[in-house]
Amino acid sequence: MKVISKGGHAMQPRERQQQLLKQLAQQQQMSVADVMTALTVSRDTARRDIVAVTEQGLAQRIHGGVQVLNFAVDIPSYQDRLRQFSQLKTALAKLVLPTIQPGQYVFLDVATTLLKLTQLITQKCTIYTHSLDNAISLATNPAVTVELLGGTLNQKNRFFGGPTTLEAVQTVAFDQVIVGAATVTANGLFYSDRDDAAVKRQALSQTTQGILVCEHRKFGQAARYCGGQLTQIQLVITDEPLTHTEQRWFPKTTEFRHLTEDDYDQH
Known part of the structure; x- marks a missing residue:
C-alpha cells in the first residue's frame, strides 16, 4: 500500500x-x-x-x-479521550458486543469504548450504568432497559458516585460487569477518581463474569485508586495481544481476545 x-x-x-x-x-x-x-x-x-x-x-x-x-503524565479527561483513537474504540466495541446476551443484566462502565458500545446494542437486555453519557445514548433504544445508578454527579467526567451510587449497585447480581481501566498492573485495575473506582470495585464483587476492555497501552502505567482485582476478570479484550508476562497477571482460566486487521477492515 x-x-x-x-x-x-x-x-x-x-x-x-x-x-x-x-x-x-x-x-x-x-x-x-x-x-x-x-x-x-x-x-x-x-x-x-x-x-x-x-x-x-x-x-x-x-x-x-x-x-x-x-x-503529560496526567490521565486525559473524558472529553479528551473521546477525541482519541476513535477507530480503535469502535473496533473494540464491536468485539465486545457479542458478549452481551439477550435478557442479561449488565453493568456498563464509564469508558469511551463502552460509550461506543451503547450505540451498537440491539439485543434486549437491562443495562446498569453510573455513566451519564451511557444513559443518554441508550435512552431512545427500545431494546434496552436503562437503570441509571444515580448519586453525586462528577461534572468533568460525567459519572455518578458516592454512597447513593454504591447502595444502588449493591442491590443487583449482575450477569456480567464490563469495565474499562485507566491503567492495569499486576496489582489490579486502577483509576484516577476514588468514587469511580469504588463503584467498579463494588460491581465486580457482584458478578461471576468480569470483562475488561481497554487498549494495551494502558498496561503497566500508574494510577492511584484500585477498582478491582485481576482475579475478578474472566475475559480481557484489547487492541494488541498481551505479553506473556501480562497474561500471567491473570488467573489461568482468563480468556484473552484482541483485534485483528480484519476487525479494522470491518470498521
Whole structure:
C-alpha cells in the first residue's frame, strides 16, 4: 500500500514519517490504527514508521501506538479521550458486543469504548450504568432497559458516585460487569477518581463474569485508586495481544481476545 502525496507521487519513508510527526503534533497520541488511517498504509508499514520516528528520538513509543515526547503524565479527561483513537474504540466495541446476551443484566462502565458500545446494542437486555453519557445514548433504544445508578454527579467526567451510587449497585447480581481501566498492573485495575473506582470495585464483587476492555497501552502505567482485582476478570479484550508476562497477571482460566486487521477492515 503506497501513500500518495499532494503532488501525486508515492511518499518515500522519510516524507511519510514527517507527515506522521505533523499529525502526531496535533493529536498528541496516536494508535497504530490511527497511523494506518492518517497515512493510508498497512499495519506493518505503520509499525515501521512508528519504530523509525521513536528510534530517531522524535517521538515516544507506547503500547499500541506512539505519543509526542514529554506527553503529560496526567490521565486525559473524558472529553479528551473521546477525541482519541476513535477507530480503535469502535473496533473494540464491536468485539465486545457479542458478549452481551439477550435478557442479561449488565453493568456498563464509564469508558469511551463502552460509550461506543451503547450505540451498537440491539439485543434486549437491562443495562446498569453510573455513566451519564451511557444513559443518554441508550435512552431512545427500545431494546434496552436503562437503570441509571444515580448519586453525586462528577461534572468533568460525567459519572455518578458516592454512597447513593454504591447502595444502588449493591442491590443487583449482575450477569456480567464490563469495565474499562485507566491503567492495569499486576496489582489490579486502577483509576484516577476514588468514587469511580469504588463503584467498579463494588460491581465486580457482584458478578461471576468480569470483562475488561481497554487498549494495551494502558498496561503497566500508574494510577492511584484500585477498582478491582485481576482475579475478578474472566475475559480481557484489547487492541494488541498481551505479553506473556501480562497474561500471567491473570488467573489461568482468563480468556484473552484482541483485534485483528480484519476487525479494522470491518470498521
